[in-house]
Amino acid sequence: xxxxxxxxxxxxxxxxxxxxxxxxxxxxxxxxxxxxxxxxxxxxxxxxxxxxxxxxxxxxxxxxxxxxxxxxxxxxxxxxxxxxxxxxxxxxxxxxxxxxxxxxxxxxxxxxxxxxxxxxxxxxxxxxxxxxxxxxxxxxxxxxxxxxxxxxxxxxxxxxxxxxxxxxxxxxxxxxxxxxxxxxxxxxxxxxxxxxxxxxxxxxxxxxxxxxxxxxxxxxxxxxxxxxxxxxxxxxxxxxxxxxxxxxxxxxxxxxxxxxxxxxxxxxxxxxxxxxxxxxxxxxxxxxxxxxxxxxxxxxxxxxxxxxxxxxxxxxxxxxxxxxxxxxxxxxxxxxxxxxxxxxxxxxxxxxxxxxxxxxxxxxxxxxxxxxxxxxxxxxxxxxxxxxxxxxxxxxxxxxxxxxxxxxxxxxxxxxxxxxxxxxxxxxxxxxxxxxxxxxxxxxxxxxxxxxxxxxxxxxxxxxxxxxxxxxxxxxxxxxxxxxxxxxxxxxxxxxxxx
Amino acid sequence: xxxxxxxxxxxxxxxxxxxxxxxxxxxxxxxxxxxxxxxxxxxxxxxxxxxxxxxxxxxxxxxxxxxxxxxxxxxxxxxxxxxxxxxxxxxxxxxxxxxxxxxxxxxxxxxxxxxxxxxxxxxxxxxxxxxxxxxxxxxxxxxxxxxxxxxxxxxxxxxxxxxxxxxxxxxxxxxxxxxxxxxxxxxxxxxxxxxxxxxxxxxxxxxxxxxxxxxxxxxxxxxxxxxxxxxxxxxxxxxxxxxxxxxxxxxxxxxxxxxxxxxxxxxxxxxxxxxxxxxxxxxxxxxxxxxxxxxxxxxxxxxxxxxxxxxxxxxxxxxxxxxxxxxxxxxxxxxxxx
Numbered sequence: 001x002x003x004x005x006x007x008x009x010x011x012x013x014x015x016x017x018x019x020x021x022x023x024x025x026x027x028x029x030x031x032x033x034x035x036x037x038x039x040x041x042x043x044x045x046x047x048x049x050x051x052x053x054x055x056x057x058x059x060x061x062x063x064x065x066x067x068x069x070x071x072x073x074x075x076x077x078x079x080x081x082x083x084x085x086x087x088x089x090x091x092x093x094x095x096x097x098x099x100x101x102x103x104x105x106x107x108x109x110x111x112x113x114x115x116x117x118x119x120x121x122x123x124x125x126x127x128x129x130x131x132x133x134x135x136x137x138x139x140x141x142x143x144x145x146x147x148x149x150x151x152x153x154x155x156x157x158x159x160x161x162x163x164x165x166x167x168x169x170x171x172x173x174x175x176x177x178x179x180x181x182x183x184x185x186x187x188x189x190x191x192x193x194x195x196x197x198x199x200x201x202x203x204x205x206x207x208x209x210x211x212x213x214x215x216x217x218x219x220x221x222x223x224x225x226x227x228x229x230x231x232x233x234x235x236x237x238x239x240x241x242x243x244x245x246x247x248x249x250x251x252x253x254x255x256x257x258x259x260x261x262x263x264x265x266x267x268x269x270x271x272x273x274x275x276x277x278x279x280x281x282x283x284x285x286x287x288x289x290x291x292x293x294x295x296x297x298x299x300x301x302x303x304x305x306x307x308x309x310x311x312x313x314x315x316x317x318x319x320x321x322x323x324x325x326x327x328x329x330x331x332x333x334x335x336x337x338x339x340x341x342x343x344x345x346x347x348x349x350x351x352x353x354x355x356x357x358x359x360x361x362x363x364x365x366x367x368x369x370x371x372x373x374x375x376x377x378x379x380x381x382x383x384x385x386x387x388x389x390x391x392x393x394x395x396x397x398x399x400x401x402x403x404x405x406x407x408x409x410x411x412x413x414x415x416x417x418x419x420x421x422x423x424x425x426x427x428x429x430x431x432x433x434x435x436x437x438x439x440x441x442x443x444x445x446x447x448x449x450x451x452x453x454x455x456x457x458x459x460x461x462x463x464x465x466x467x468x469x470x471x472x473x474x475x476x477x478x479x480x481x482x483x484x485x486x487x488x489x490x491x492x493x494x495x496x497x498x499x
Numbered sequence: 500x501x502x503x504x505x506x507x508x509x510x511x512x513x514x515x516x517x518x519x520x521x522x523x524x525x526x527x528x529x530x531x532x533x534x535x536x537x538x539x540x541x542x543x544x545x546x547x548x549x550x551x552x553x554x555x556x557x558x559x560x561x562x563x564x565x566x567x568x569x570x571x572x573x574x575x576x577x578x579x580x581x582x583x584x585x586x587x588x589x590x591x592x593x594x595x596x597x598x599x600x601x602x603x604x605x606x607x608x609x610x611x612x613x614x615x616x617x618x619x620x621x622x623x624x625x626x627x628x629x630x631x632x633x634x635x636x637x638x639x640x641x642x643x644x645x646x647x648x649x650x651x652x653x654x655x656x657x658x659x660x661x662x663x664x665x666x667x668x669x670x671x672x673x674x675x676x677x678x679x680x681x682x683x684x685x686x687x688x689x690x691x692x693x694x695x696x697x698x699x700x701x702x703x704x705x706x707x708x709x710x711x712x713x714x715x716x717x718x719x720x721x722x723x724x725x726x727x728x729x730x731x732x733x734x735x736x737x738x739x740x741x742x743x744x745x746x747x748x749x750x751x752x753x754x755x756x757x758x759x760x761x762x763x764x765x766x767x768x769x770x771x772x773x774x775x776x777x778x779x780x781x782x783x784x785x786x787x788x789x790x791x792x793x794x795x796x797x798x799x800x801x802x803x804x805x806x807x808x809x810x811x812x813x814x815x816x817x818x819x820x821x822x823x824x825x826x827x828x829x830x831x832x833x834x835x836x837x
Binding site for chain 2: 304326327328330331332337339344345346347348349350351355358359360362363364365367369370371372374414415418
């Protein structure tokens with residue numbers, strides 16, 4: 001419990017000049033469980049991915065077991081004793097546990113019995129109660145993690161990284177998992193685990209480090225932390241005050257009519273009996289950490305995702321039950337969902353701005369065969385380009401050539417051209433240049449002023465506080481807290497979002 | 500898509516686009532070279548009789564390729580075209596021989612083709628079967644159904660007393676074969692549909708990014724059905740012209756390499772298999788080149804097997820070049836789609 005096994009010195013990782021984390025000094029001791037906490041985008045995952053060989057550092061040093069290292073790949077990291085266990089496990093579901101354990105270590109000829117015996121020995125040594133002949137597809141999430149860990153041990157791993165290991169586990173499975181970490185510790189291995197669950201971290205970790213906006217703000221023995229101290233360390237920020245500074249004095253707009261209501265909506269494990277309302281004439285902010293199910297709830301409302309047919313709960317639009325099986329039906333009812341991932345399902349990248357915007361009009365039209373008037377396309381596009389201040393060098397530029405902010409404005413225009421009554425913005429300023437952020441916020445405010453019901457999903461607390469009139473907090477597929485903007489603070493929201 | 504670009508005349512000078520243009524340029528040059536070489540080396544190539552045969556056979560290939568282009572632009576593929584073509588046309592002829600009026604029989608044939616297209620489209624849109632497998636299997640089913648229930652003879656002659664029908668394949672308008680006129684006409688129609696109608700725009704949108712198309716609220720599923728139905732109908736038209744010029748339709752075409760010739764035309768012309776770009780111009784270019792190649796090889800009396808080898812190699816090269824020039828976006832590609 002004394003010697004350092006991993007050390008980051010002034011480590012910085014840039015993605016296209018944007019720092020994921022900077023000047024981080026982090027140490028991991030032999031035989032300790034180290035919890036890494038922070039908001040979405042604070043840099044925790046990136047930090048561990050550097051250690052696991054997925055990215056190189058931009059500057060600074062990474063020292064593993066006393067030697068300066070830079071891993072070229074996860075396989076390289078594993079060869080040096082670092083194993084990362086991902087949320088979705090990397091096992092082959094159609095093979096048995098034993099076969100998975102010895103994957104990539106097979107002899108030219110394999111005797112199944114020999115492998116099974118070796119696997120059994122390995123699992124017993126770790127006291128994992130998993131049948132080596134069972135198919136991986138028949139195992140629960142915790143057992144899969146056991147297999148994954150056993151495989152890492154099999155590869156002589158000494159440093160284990162878990163990224164949100166407990167997010168998909170049931171309470172019982174969680175206890176198994178914690179026992180498992182204890183066992184790894186007892187064997188002298190080191191564990192880094194990333195979590196959003198503060199109680200877990202306080203309970204099982206020896207030390208806790210907290211990252212905020214890419215900087216390591218606190219590292220200490222977990223016994224020296226309290227829940228309040230962690231929350232404060234996670235949210236207390238001074239960055240971007242000028243952009244979000246005016247929040248404290250703002251008064252929310254009063255709610256108009258109830259436009260959208262979700263009642264006990266469920267979908268798989270992502271959304272579990274969520275209930276919420278959205279009113280016209282105001283902005284409803286939705287906050288939640290990764291895996292809280294915010295996006296899924298709204299995607300169900302917009303018909304992008306289909307919910308469980310029998311137990312899916314009810315979605316009401318203006319008081320009437322609706323069930324949208326495809327986005328088109330929701331669009332025709334005046335719902336616009338503006339995606340969090342433009343490239344994936346927001347833009348037609350090699351088409352022009354005008355065409356992209358006009359597809360919003362086409363989508364809401366009824367007659368698919370009718371002729372398109374090019375002058376109308378250009379006229380409407382020119383109007384939206386001016387209204388949303390979309391900046392481009394050439395009017396004929398393809399959307400892929402625009403900056404992130406302008407791409408986002410094109411996606412917004414494509415939806416607003418349909419004059420929707422309910423607009424859902426999913427992470428509206430993700431990957432958007434700083435200048436465009438306030439412009440997009442203005443667009444959102446004007447929409448609400450004009451009487452539309454607006455939902456903004458964001459992982460960035462200052463953004464939620466800056467633009468919402470009402471704040472909903474999601475956790476584990478439910479809405480757990482609702483507050484008016486006047487009473488909302490970063491601490492309160494974060495307190496509700498973590499568990 | 501470049502509808503707006505055509506208006507302003509400004510073209511984005513991206514590398515990929517330059518390559519695309521040069522791909523078109525290369526194919527065009529190859530076509531010219533092949534034409535000149537054959538003209539010089541093969542005395543019979545430039546004879547009016549041969550040129551007539553050339554443009555006629557090429558027109559039918561071109562019409563089929565127009566249909567194929569429609570689904571390929573929307574990120575689909577239809578390898579059941581030949582099956583639809585031979586079965587619907589043969590059936591129309593059989594019905595006529597059984598005593599129905601010829602015109603009615605033709606309508607029934609058209610309905611069958613449409614129905615087949617709708618069925619395939621439904622399978623792809625609602626059953627979410629990858630297009631290549633859906634059409635491959637559906638092609639066999641359609642052909643099998645035709646041979647089992649509709650007709651048993653491979654060769655179906657054009658019914659007697661249908662003089663006007665023969666004119667389609669054999670007549671001339673102002674000295675131009677009707678076949679060529681039909682191809683030209685269809686080219687114009689398809690081009691207008693693609694560039695100026697909602698249907699066409701949505702087709703490009705679905706090829707460009709199917710996820711965006713869906714989330715934006717475009718009717719992607721009905722569109723898929725409509726696309727395959729249109730393609731089937733175009734295949735039927737091509738089949739009628741083919742039957743008219745040969746005075747019969749041979750069901751064995753289903754077992755020939757014709758479908759690969761069509762794909763060859765589409766890919767070689769520059770319509771990427773990952774959808775979203777290319778237009779009628781690419782179809783014409785591909786048609787001309789493939790037509791010259793096939794005709795030249797036939798005149799040279801090259802063995803059929805070797806012809807297939809040449810075609811196969813060219814198709815393979817074209818697909819490789821296509822996937823290099825138009826790499827499929829990793830983010831939007833899904834396992835199993837084509």
